[in-house]
Amino acid sequence: MSNTSNQEYKREIEVTGHLIDSMILTRIFDRIMDLKGEFEVIEFTIGKEKSDKSYAKLWVKANTPEHLREILEEVYNAGATPIEITSANLSKAPKDMVLPAEFYSTTNNLTHVLLDGEWIQVEDQMMDKAIVVDIKRRLATCKPIRAIRAADEVVVGDSGIRVSLPERPREGMNVFQFMSSYTSTEKPVQAIAKKIAEDVFGIKKRKGKLAVVAGPAIVHTGATEALAYLIRSGYVSVLLAGNALLVHDIEYSLFGTSLGVDVQSGSSKYQGHRHHMVAVNELFKAGSVEGLVKSNALRSGILYECVMSGIPYVLAGSIRDDGPAPGVITDVVEAQQKYKEALKGLDLVIMLSTMLHSIAVGNMLPSRVKVVAVDINPSTLTKLLDRGTGQAVGVVSDVGSFLPLVVKDLKDLESNDIA
């Protein structure tokens, strides 16, 4: 790689933080080199002890103005900022649901925009969205393209944007320390279950918020009681799922079966496919899960516990659904909206055996929200990470044997806590 042209296009940038420990500097160097740019380190002060922050100042050099622009966008997304800071550029959306050409596309990391000399934190941070600014109210908000309205002030280009990468957690002994965000079988599952139980227990203690994203395999594999326990005991702040979880849960509560298989004995109950459709029919008859509970027809299960404890749940429909049953949001744009609202202010999200809803939720989360995903299929976890939810830790296990382990450990923690 030789750049024969004179490299005259350069900019001075700086970056602060746990540059080495959190690999921020590594990432910045990587991106410059991957894009065939050059850099020169002008100043570097390393934190002497591990709690001290480091500081680096460097020149980024490129072959053409275009090239420099390309490199800088990457470098800014990796956490650097230009020395000479200029305000964010804004441009009006030409019409509803259409962004100006050079719109800035967000990451899921904490972002600030510079407006008239003031750094304003972007709200509702999500990846692959645009930033809309309300200049008067000094507000910057992540918005999906469908929420863009004509004349919205949209951030364009990469000036006046500061992205802060999450620092790697160190202190404390939660599940995120002993597992990297690397997914593997052959892990000590009992130890992992224990760590998750500790995290869940701690979140309740300090009145934090936990969301559970749940797939129907929970019911198939016999983990219904475990999840019901978590809800009933106040560990879960919100449940996100789809039609399949709803219908399987109702089928199991009414008949003890999941798709016609008796979950306790494992034997195939005949008329099983009917059970599934009868569950759908009962929901239509009652009009809602709440109606089924009120009529005393539904007396246990995941949704039952949500209704009894007043825990909110959001059920998103998909083209694969039988029914979909009442209570399921059939419009995906509306479902996304409801999911997003439900995901505000969370500390932890536990994803259980559902690729569709897990990736959907992953897309909506800022990178600071911790994610644990449990699936028997490693590819679900790989895809979640590939799609940008890099903060997730993946546990390859079957939810039917794993979730009861977590609940057992939680009960031990509860007993010890009383004593």
Add this chain to the structure above:
Amino acid sequence: MSNTSNQEYKREIEVTGHLIDSMILTRIFDRIMDLKGEFEVIEFTIGKEKSDKSYAKLWVKANTPEHLREILEEVYNAGATPIEITSANLSKAPKDMVLPAEFYSTTNNLTHVLLDGEWIQVEDQMMDKAIVVDIKRRLATCKPIRAIRAADEVVVGDSGIRVSLPERPREGMNVFQFMSSYTSTEKPVQAIAKKIAEDVFGIKKRKGKLAVVAGPAIVHTGATEALAYLIRSGYVSVLLAGNALLVHDIEYSLFGTSLGVDVQSGSSKYQGHRHHMVAVNELFKAGSVEGLVKSNALRSGILYECVMSGIPYVLAGSIRDDGPAPGVITDVVEAQQKYKEALKGLDLVIMLSTMLHSIAVGNMLPSRVKVVAVDINPSTLTKLLDRGTGQAVGVVSDVGSFLPLVVKDLKDLESNDIA
């Protein structure tokens, strides 16, 4: 297993067809025994040669009337009919979207109902639906629960119903012969590709209909041109996909990238995540794929070929979607409806690397429609079979290397055909 009670509850049933070859009788015996019933064979005439049908008459015996009813429903679903045939029982739907309690829940096999001495074939056969009868017009139709209207005449119980199981294909040498519906890696992929090419070629020749269900991995892995070729050359009658395929296809056509990775060179193009969102934005700006084609901005790719050849496509939204872009049906009930319409009269469905849409389509197909599913993840194929699409054959391969092989074989067939 000893039934101490006197078995006084019995019914005489009969069944005709390739009872042994197609395992129909095996399945009937299985179900009776699994349900702990008894049977006695009264008459059995075996087809002497393989084209002759066999005939069996037997007593089915149970312990209680309930028990007998249970066994009979299973046995009828396996293809048997009672000797004494009584008309189908009908009951009115109590209100919109609610079925009468004892509704008959369908299989995906060819079904007839007996109305006033006449066997009427059920239309729009799908699994897990109800049968609604229009007595005057002598019509019986599979309906999903959401399409049920108050006072619809719904078939209840299991009288007057005849289910015909698909015979196993024997003659001809298509892909369904040399592969059982068993999914495995370690298959001769080049031979499989050739067989599929022959099937696809033959369907076009005899003016049959082929649907392709397509996931975005087609674009990621570099199979866009292969699928575009199939569409352009008139092999595909309809394309079923989701928002992700649309957006990836447009991104690839506009930028040569898929989620920012240059598909030809494999190198990461920076601003890639922007490409994805820019593709969405361009679609919103143009208003539709057709608009993008008309404006000359879109000049190649999968959707481009559909537009140019007038091949219908249906795009179903999901909660995971970015956008969703215009043209994507965001209401899943409406999307199901459009998919169902698109699936009428098909000979073959090829499913390429999408679990969500493949299972959705599988649920809508009568068992007589052949299905080939290609996915690098064996669990996608296993789930498809588990969910009732038992006629599918699964190919574990990556679509990016497999689909071009199919196209290469098709081109050879075309050359030979001209010569």
Add this chain to the structure above:
Amino acid sequence: MSNTSNQEYKREIEVTGHLIDSMILTRIFDRIMDLKGEFEVIEFTIGKEKSDKSYAKLWVKANTPEHLREILEEVYNAGATPIEITSANLSKAPKDMVLPAEFYSTTNNLTHVLLDGEWIQVEDQMMDKAIVVDIKRRLATCKPIRAIRAADEVVVGDSGIRVSLPERPREGMNVFQFMSSYTSTEKPVQAIAKKIAEDVFGIKKRKGKLAVVAGPAIVHTGATEALAYLIRSGYVSVLLAGNALLVHDIEYSLFGTSLGVDVQSGSSKYQGHRHHMVAVNELFKAGSVEGLVKSNALRSGILYECVMSGIPYVLAGSIRDDGPAPGVITDVVEAQQKYKEALKGLDLVIMLSTMLHSIAVGNMLPSRVKVVAVDINPSTLTKLLDRGTGQAVGVVSDVGSFLPLVVKDLKDLESNDIA
């Protein structure tokens, strides 16, 4: 498929058993048709009730003598026998480890050979072996090619051979009934664990024999105590494993780690890679596992329990081994021999998370020995079935959460049994 030639080559065959229920007849018809032969059913008597056997007599027809020979070999392997029975043909092995050209290659099903009018059962039945006959002693034995000696009398061709397919189990409620030999995730794992516990408990009760084939993931995932319990409590008759299980087990017993990861806390113990090699070194120092036990250095774990209870174990080396440690058989031919001896007279084999040893054991087992295989990777189970161990049922779960469930159920059974 029309055979224009005159079909003059035919033979009369017969078959007895649960022809329909066990799909024997289906398989015979299949194979004739797959090979493009013809058949005519001359006689068919169906068992009236499910305990009655059926009988069929048919003509098999082919185009050429070669063709007929081909079909007949398949049909005989599927359980049929010719009406006119001729003795088995024998031919001498030309030299050590070389078979006569037309040697009969065995299946893993119960096989008899006809010698001078007497049907002799083949001993040590395994698949893909030759049958050596000791005419004087009237013995027929399955032998691997390396055990063949010059002038051994080897069965050639397919005359005088009767293969008996296993009947499908019906009565009793073991794990083999509610699971077909079909592998799937999304099963009720707790129910499956319970069934396996019942089978294991029943085998000990009736003084049957259980072998466990064990991979190192047992130690990684924290199931060491569970397997140790099974051995200590007398449920296991023999343990088959490799070097990795041995070394991991010793490492865990000495340090509480598996490849340096603390199994209880899940945290990475530094010097972990050393632990692994120290375990190997300790074994070399002591000379054997028994030596380590005797010196009081080894006081718990899987191998410890084997030594203390006098349960035989066989450890087979592989090219992947660290060490291999003393006690591991480094010659694979010798290891195969030892495995085979250990596998005699078994009722059940439980395979836990090891593809290499599971497939090896599968190859050595007659089809009558039941097999349960547990692995988190469905492809291990698929390969086991593909390689001919069709009697296996596969459980997709991680052994670290699954095996403790089985042990918990066993303890419940023990308590109830005393009471």
Add this chain to the structure above:
Amino acid sequence: MSNTSNQEYKREIEVTGHLIDSMILTRIFDRIMDLKGEFEVIEFTIGKEKSDKSYAKLWVKANTPEHLREILEEVYNAGATPIEITSANLSKAPKDMVLPAEFYSTTNNLTHVLLDGEWIQVEDQMMDKAIVVDIKRRLATCKPIRAIRAADEVVVGDSGIRVSLPERPREGMNVFQFMSSYTSTEKPVQAIAKKIAEDVFGIKKRKGKLAVVAGPAIVHTGATEALAYLIRSGYVSVLLAGNALLVHDIEYSLFGTSLGVDVQSGSSKYQGHRHHMVAVNELFKAGSVEGLVKSNALRSGILYECVMSGIPYVLAGSIRDDGPAPGVITDVVEAQQKYKEALKGLDLVIMLSTMLHSIAVGNMLPSRVKVVAVDINPSTLTKLLDRGTGQAVGVVSDVGSFLPLVVKDLKDLESNDIA
């Protein structure tokens, strides 16, 4: 985490290299913190431009001498060295195959030991071995435990050891740049195939050495001709495989089948299981592959090309083998020895669809040798990385469609090269 004790135990260390770009410093900080040690950076000079090396000097602090020792071992393995360097400590092996208690256990990274003031490079670097020093000849060599002889001088403790981590490759455009060592489906397989072809082509050009580790799926999936082409054209320096590849290759060459399935047509050839055993028998009859070639019975295939081109091959036996056939090394210790010899001086190893042999080879390779592994099962690739072969890049694809793509690209490169 508060360390209440006074931290008096510390040592000054230093490290040089691309500390940030290659994440060396990140790793050192990580390990100190993971072990709950402290550090203080005394000096840090960053390379100004990307080709300049950086230098860091820091204090490592611990609570106890034990603690310090633990941290230092990790830190040294991560590439640091103490400022005050002391010679390596040596201790005599107490007897054959037994190491002194405190033996240093190696990594797979380039290692030097300090002997009398001179840094000596360790030969035959492999992970999890001991270093034996020949003081007179000034030689240090990695030795497996079985090769240790009584009185061998073995390096103990961690003094006088310097480990050099591999720098991340940057320049040039090989497959290792655009793929991280991260395994994923959904990659542009055609682009990956092209990159691999370029690497393979370049290695031959510059007279480098390529090893292929090959599993039998190559034959099953129809990639025999592709691999045969690579060998015949001089791209492959050595072939490492097992009995299964050998027997499948011979079966395919003799009969066109793989386990009885016709690879070209995909149809099941009956007597297939016989073909497999006949292949074994023919090998025994001829005595060797060379014998089969000489007798003109073997005229194509993978092993045929090896014999014709004089390319060395090593076949390692396993307990799963049928036969094993002559030519297969049945003792695993001997097979390891032969593999190791074959792996000397390599530039690239391509692993094709074999977990057993791939992991075995991975264990034997120094980290500087590049590895590409192709497997349809992502877990094979994950395990390879987990077992320490961190330099490998994984391609999830089926070898039957992937390898022919590589060969096609190679042929294009050859044509262009001539022109």
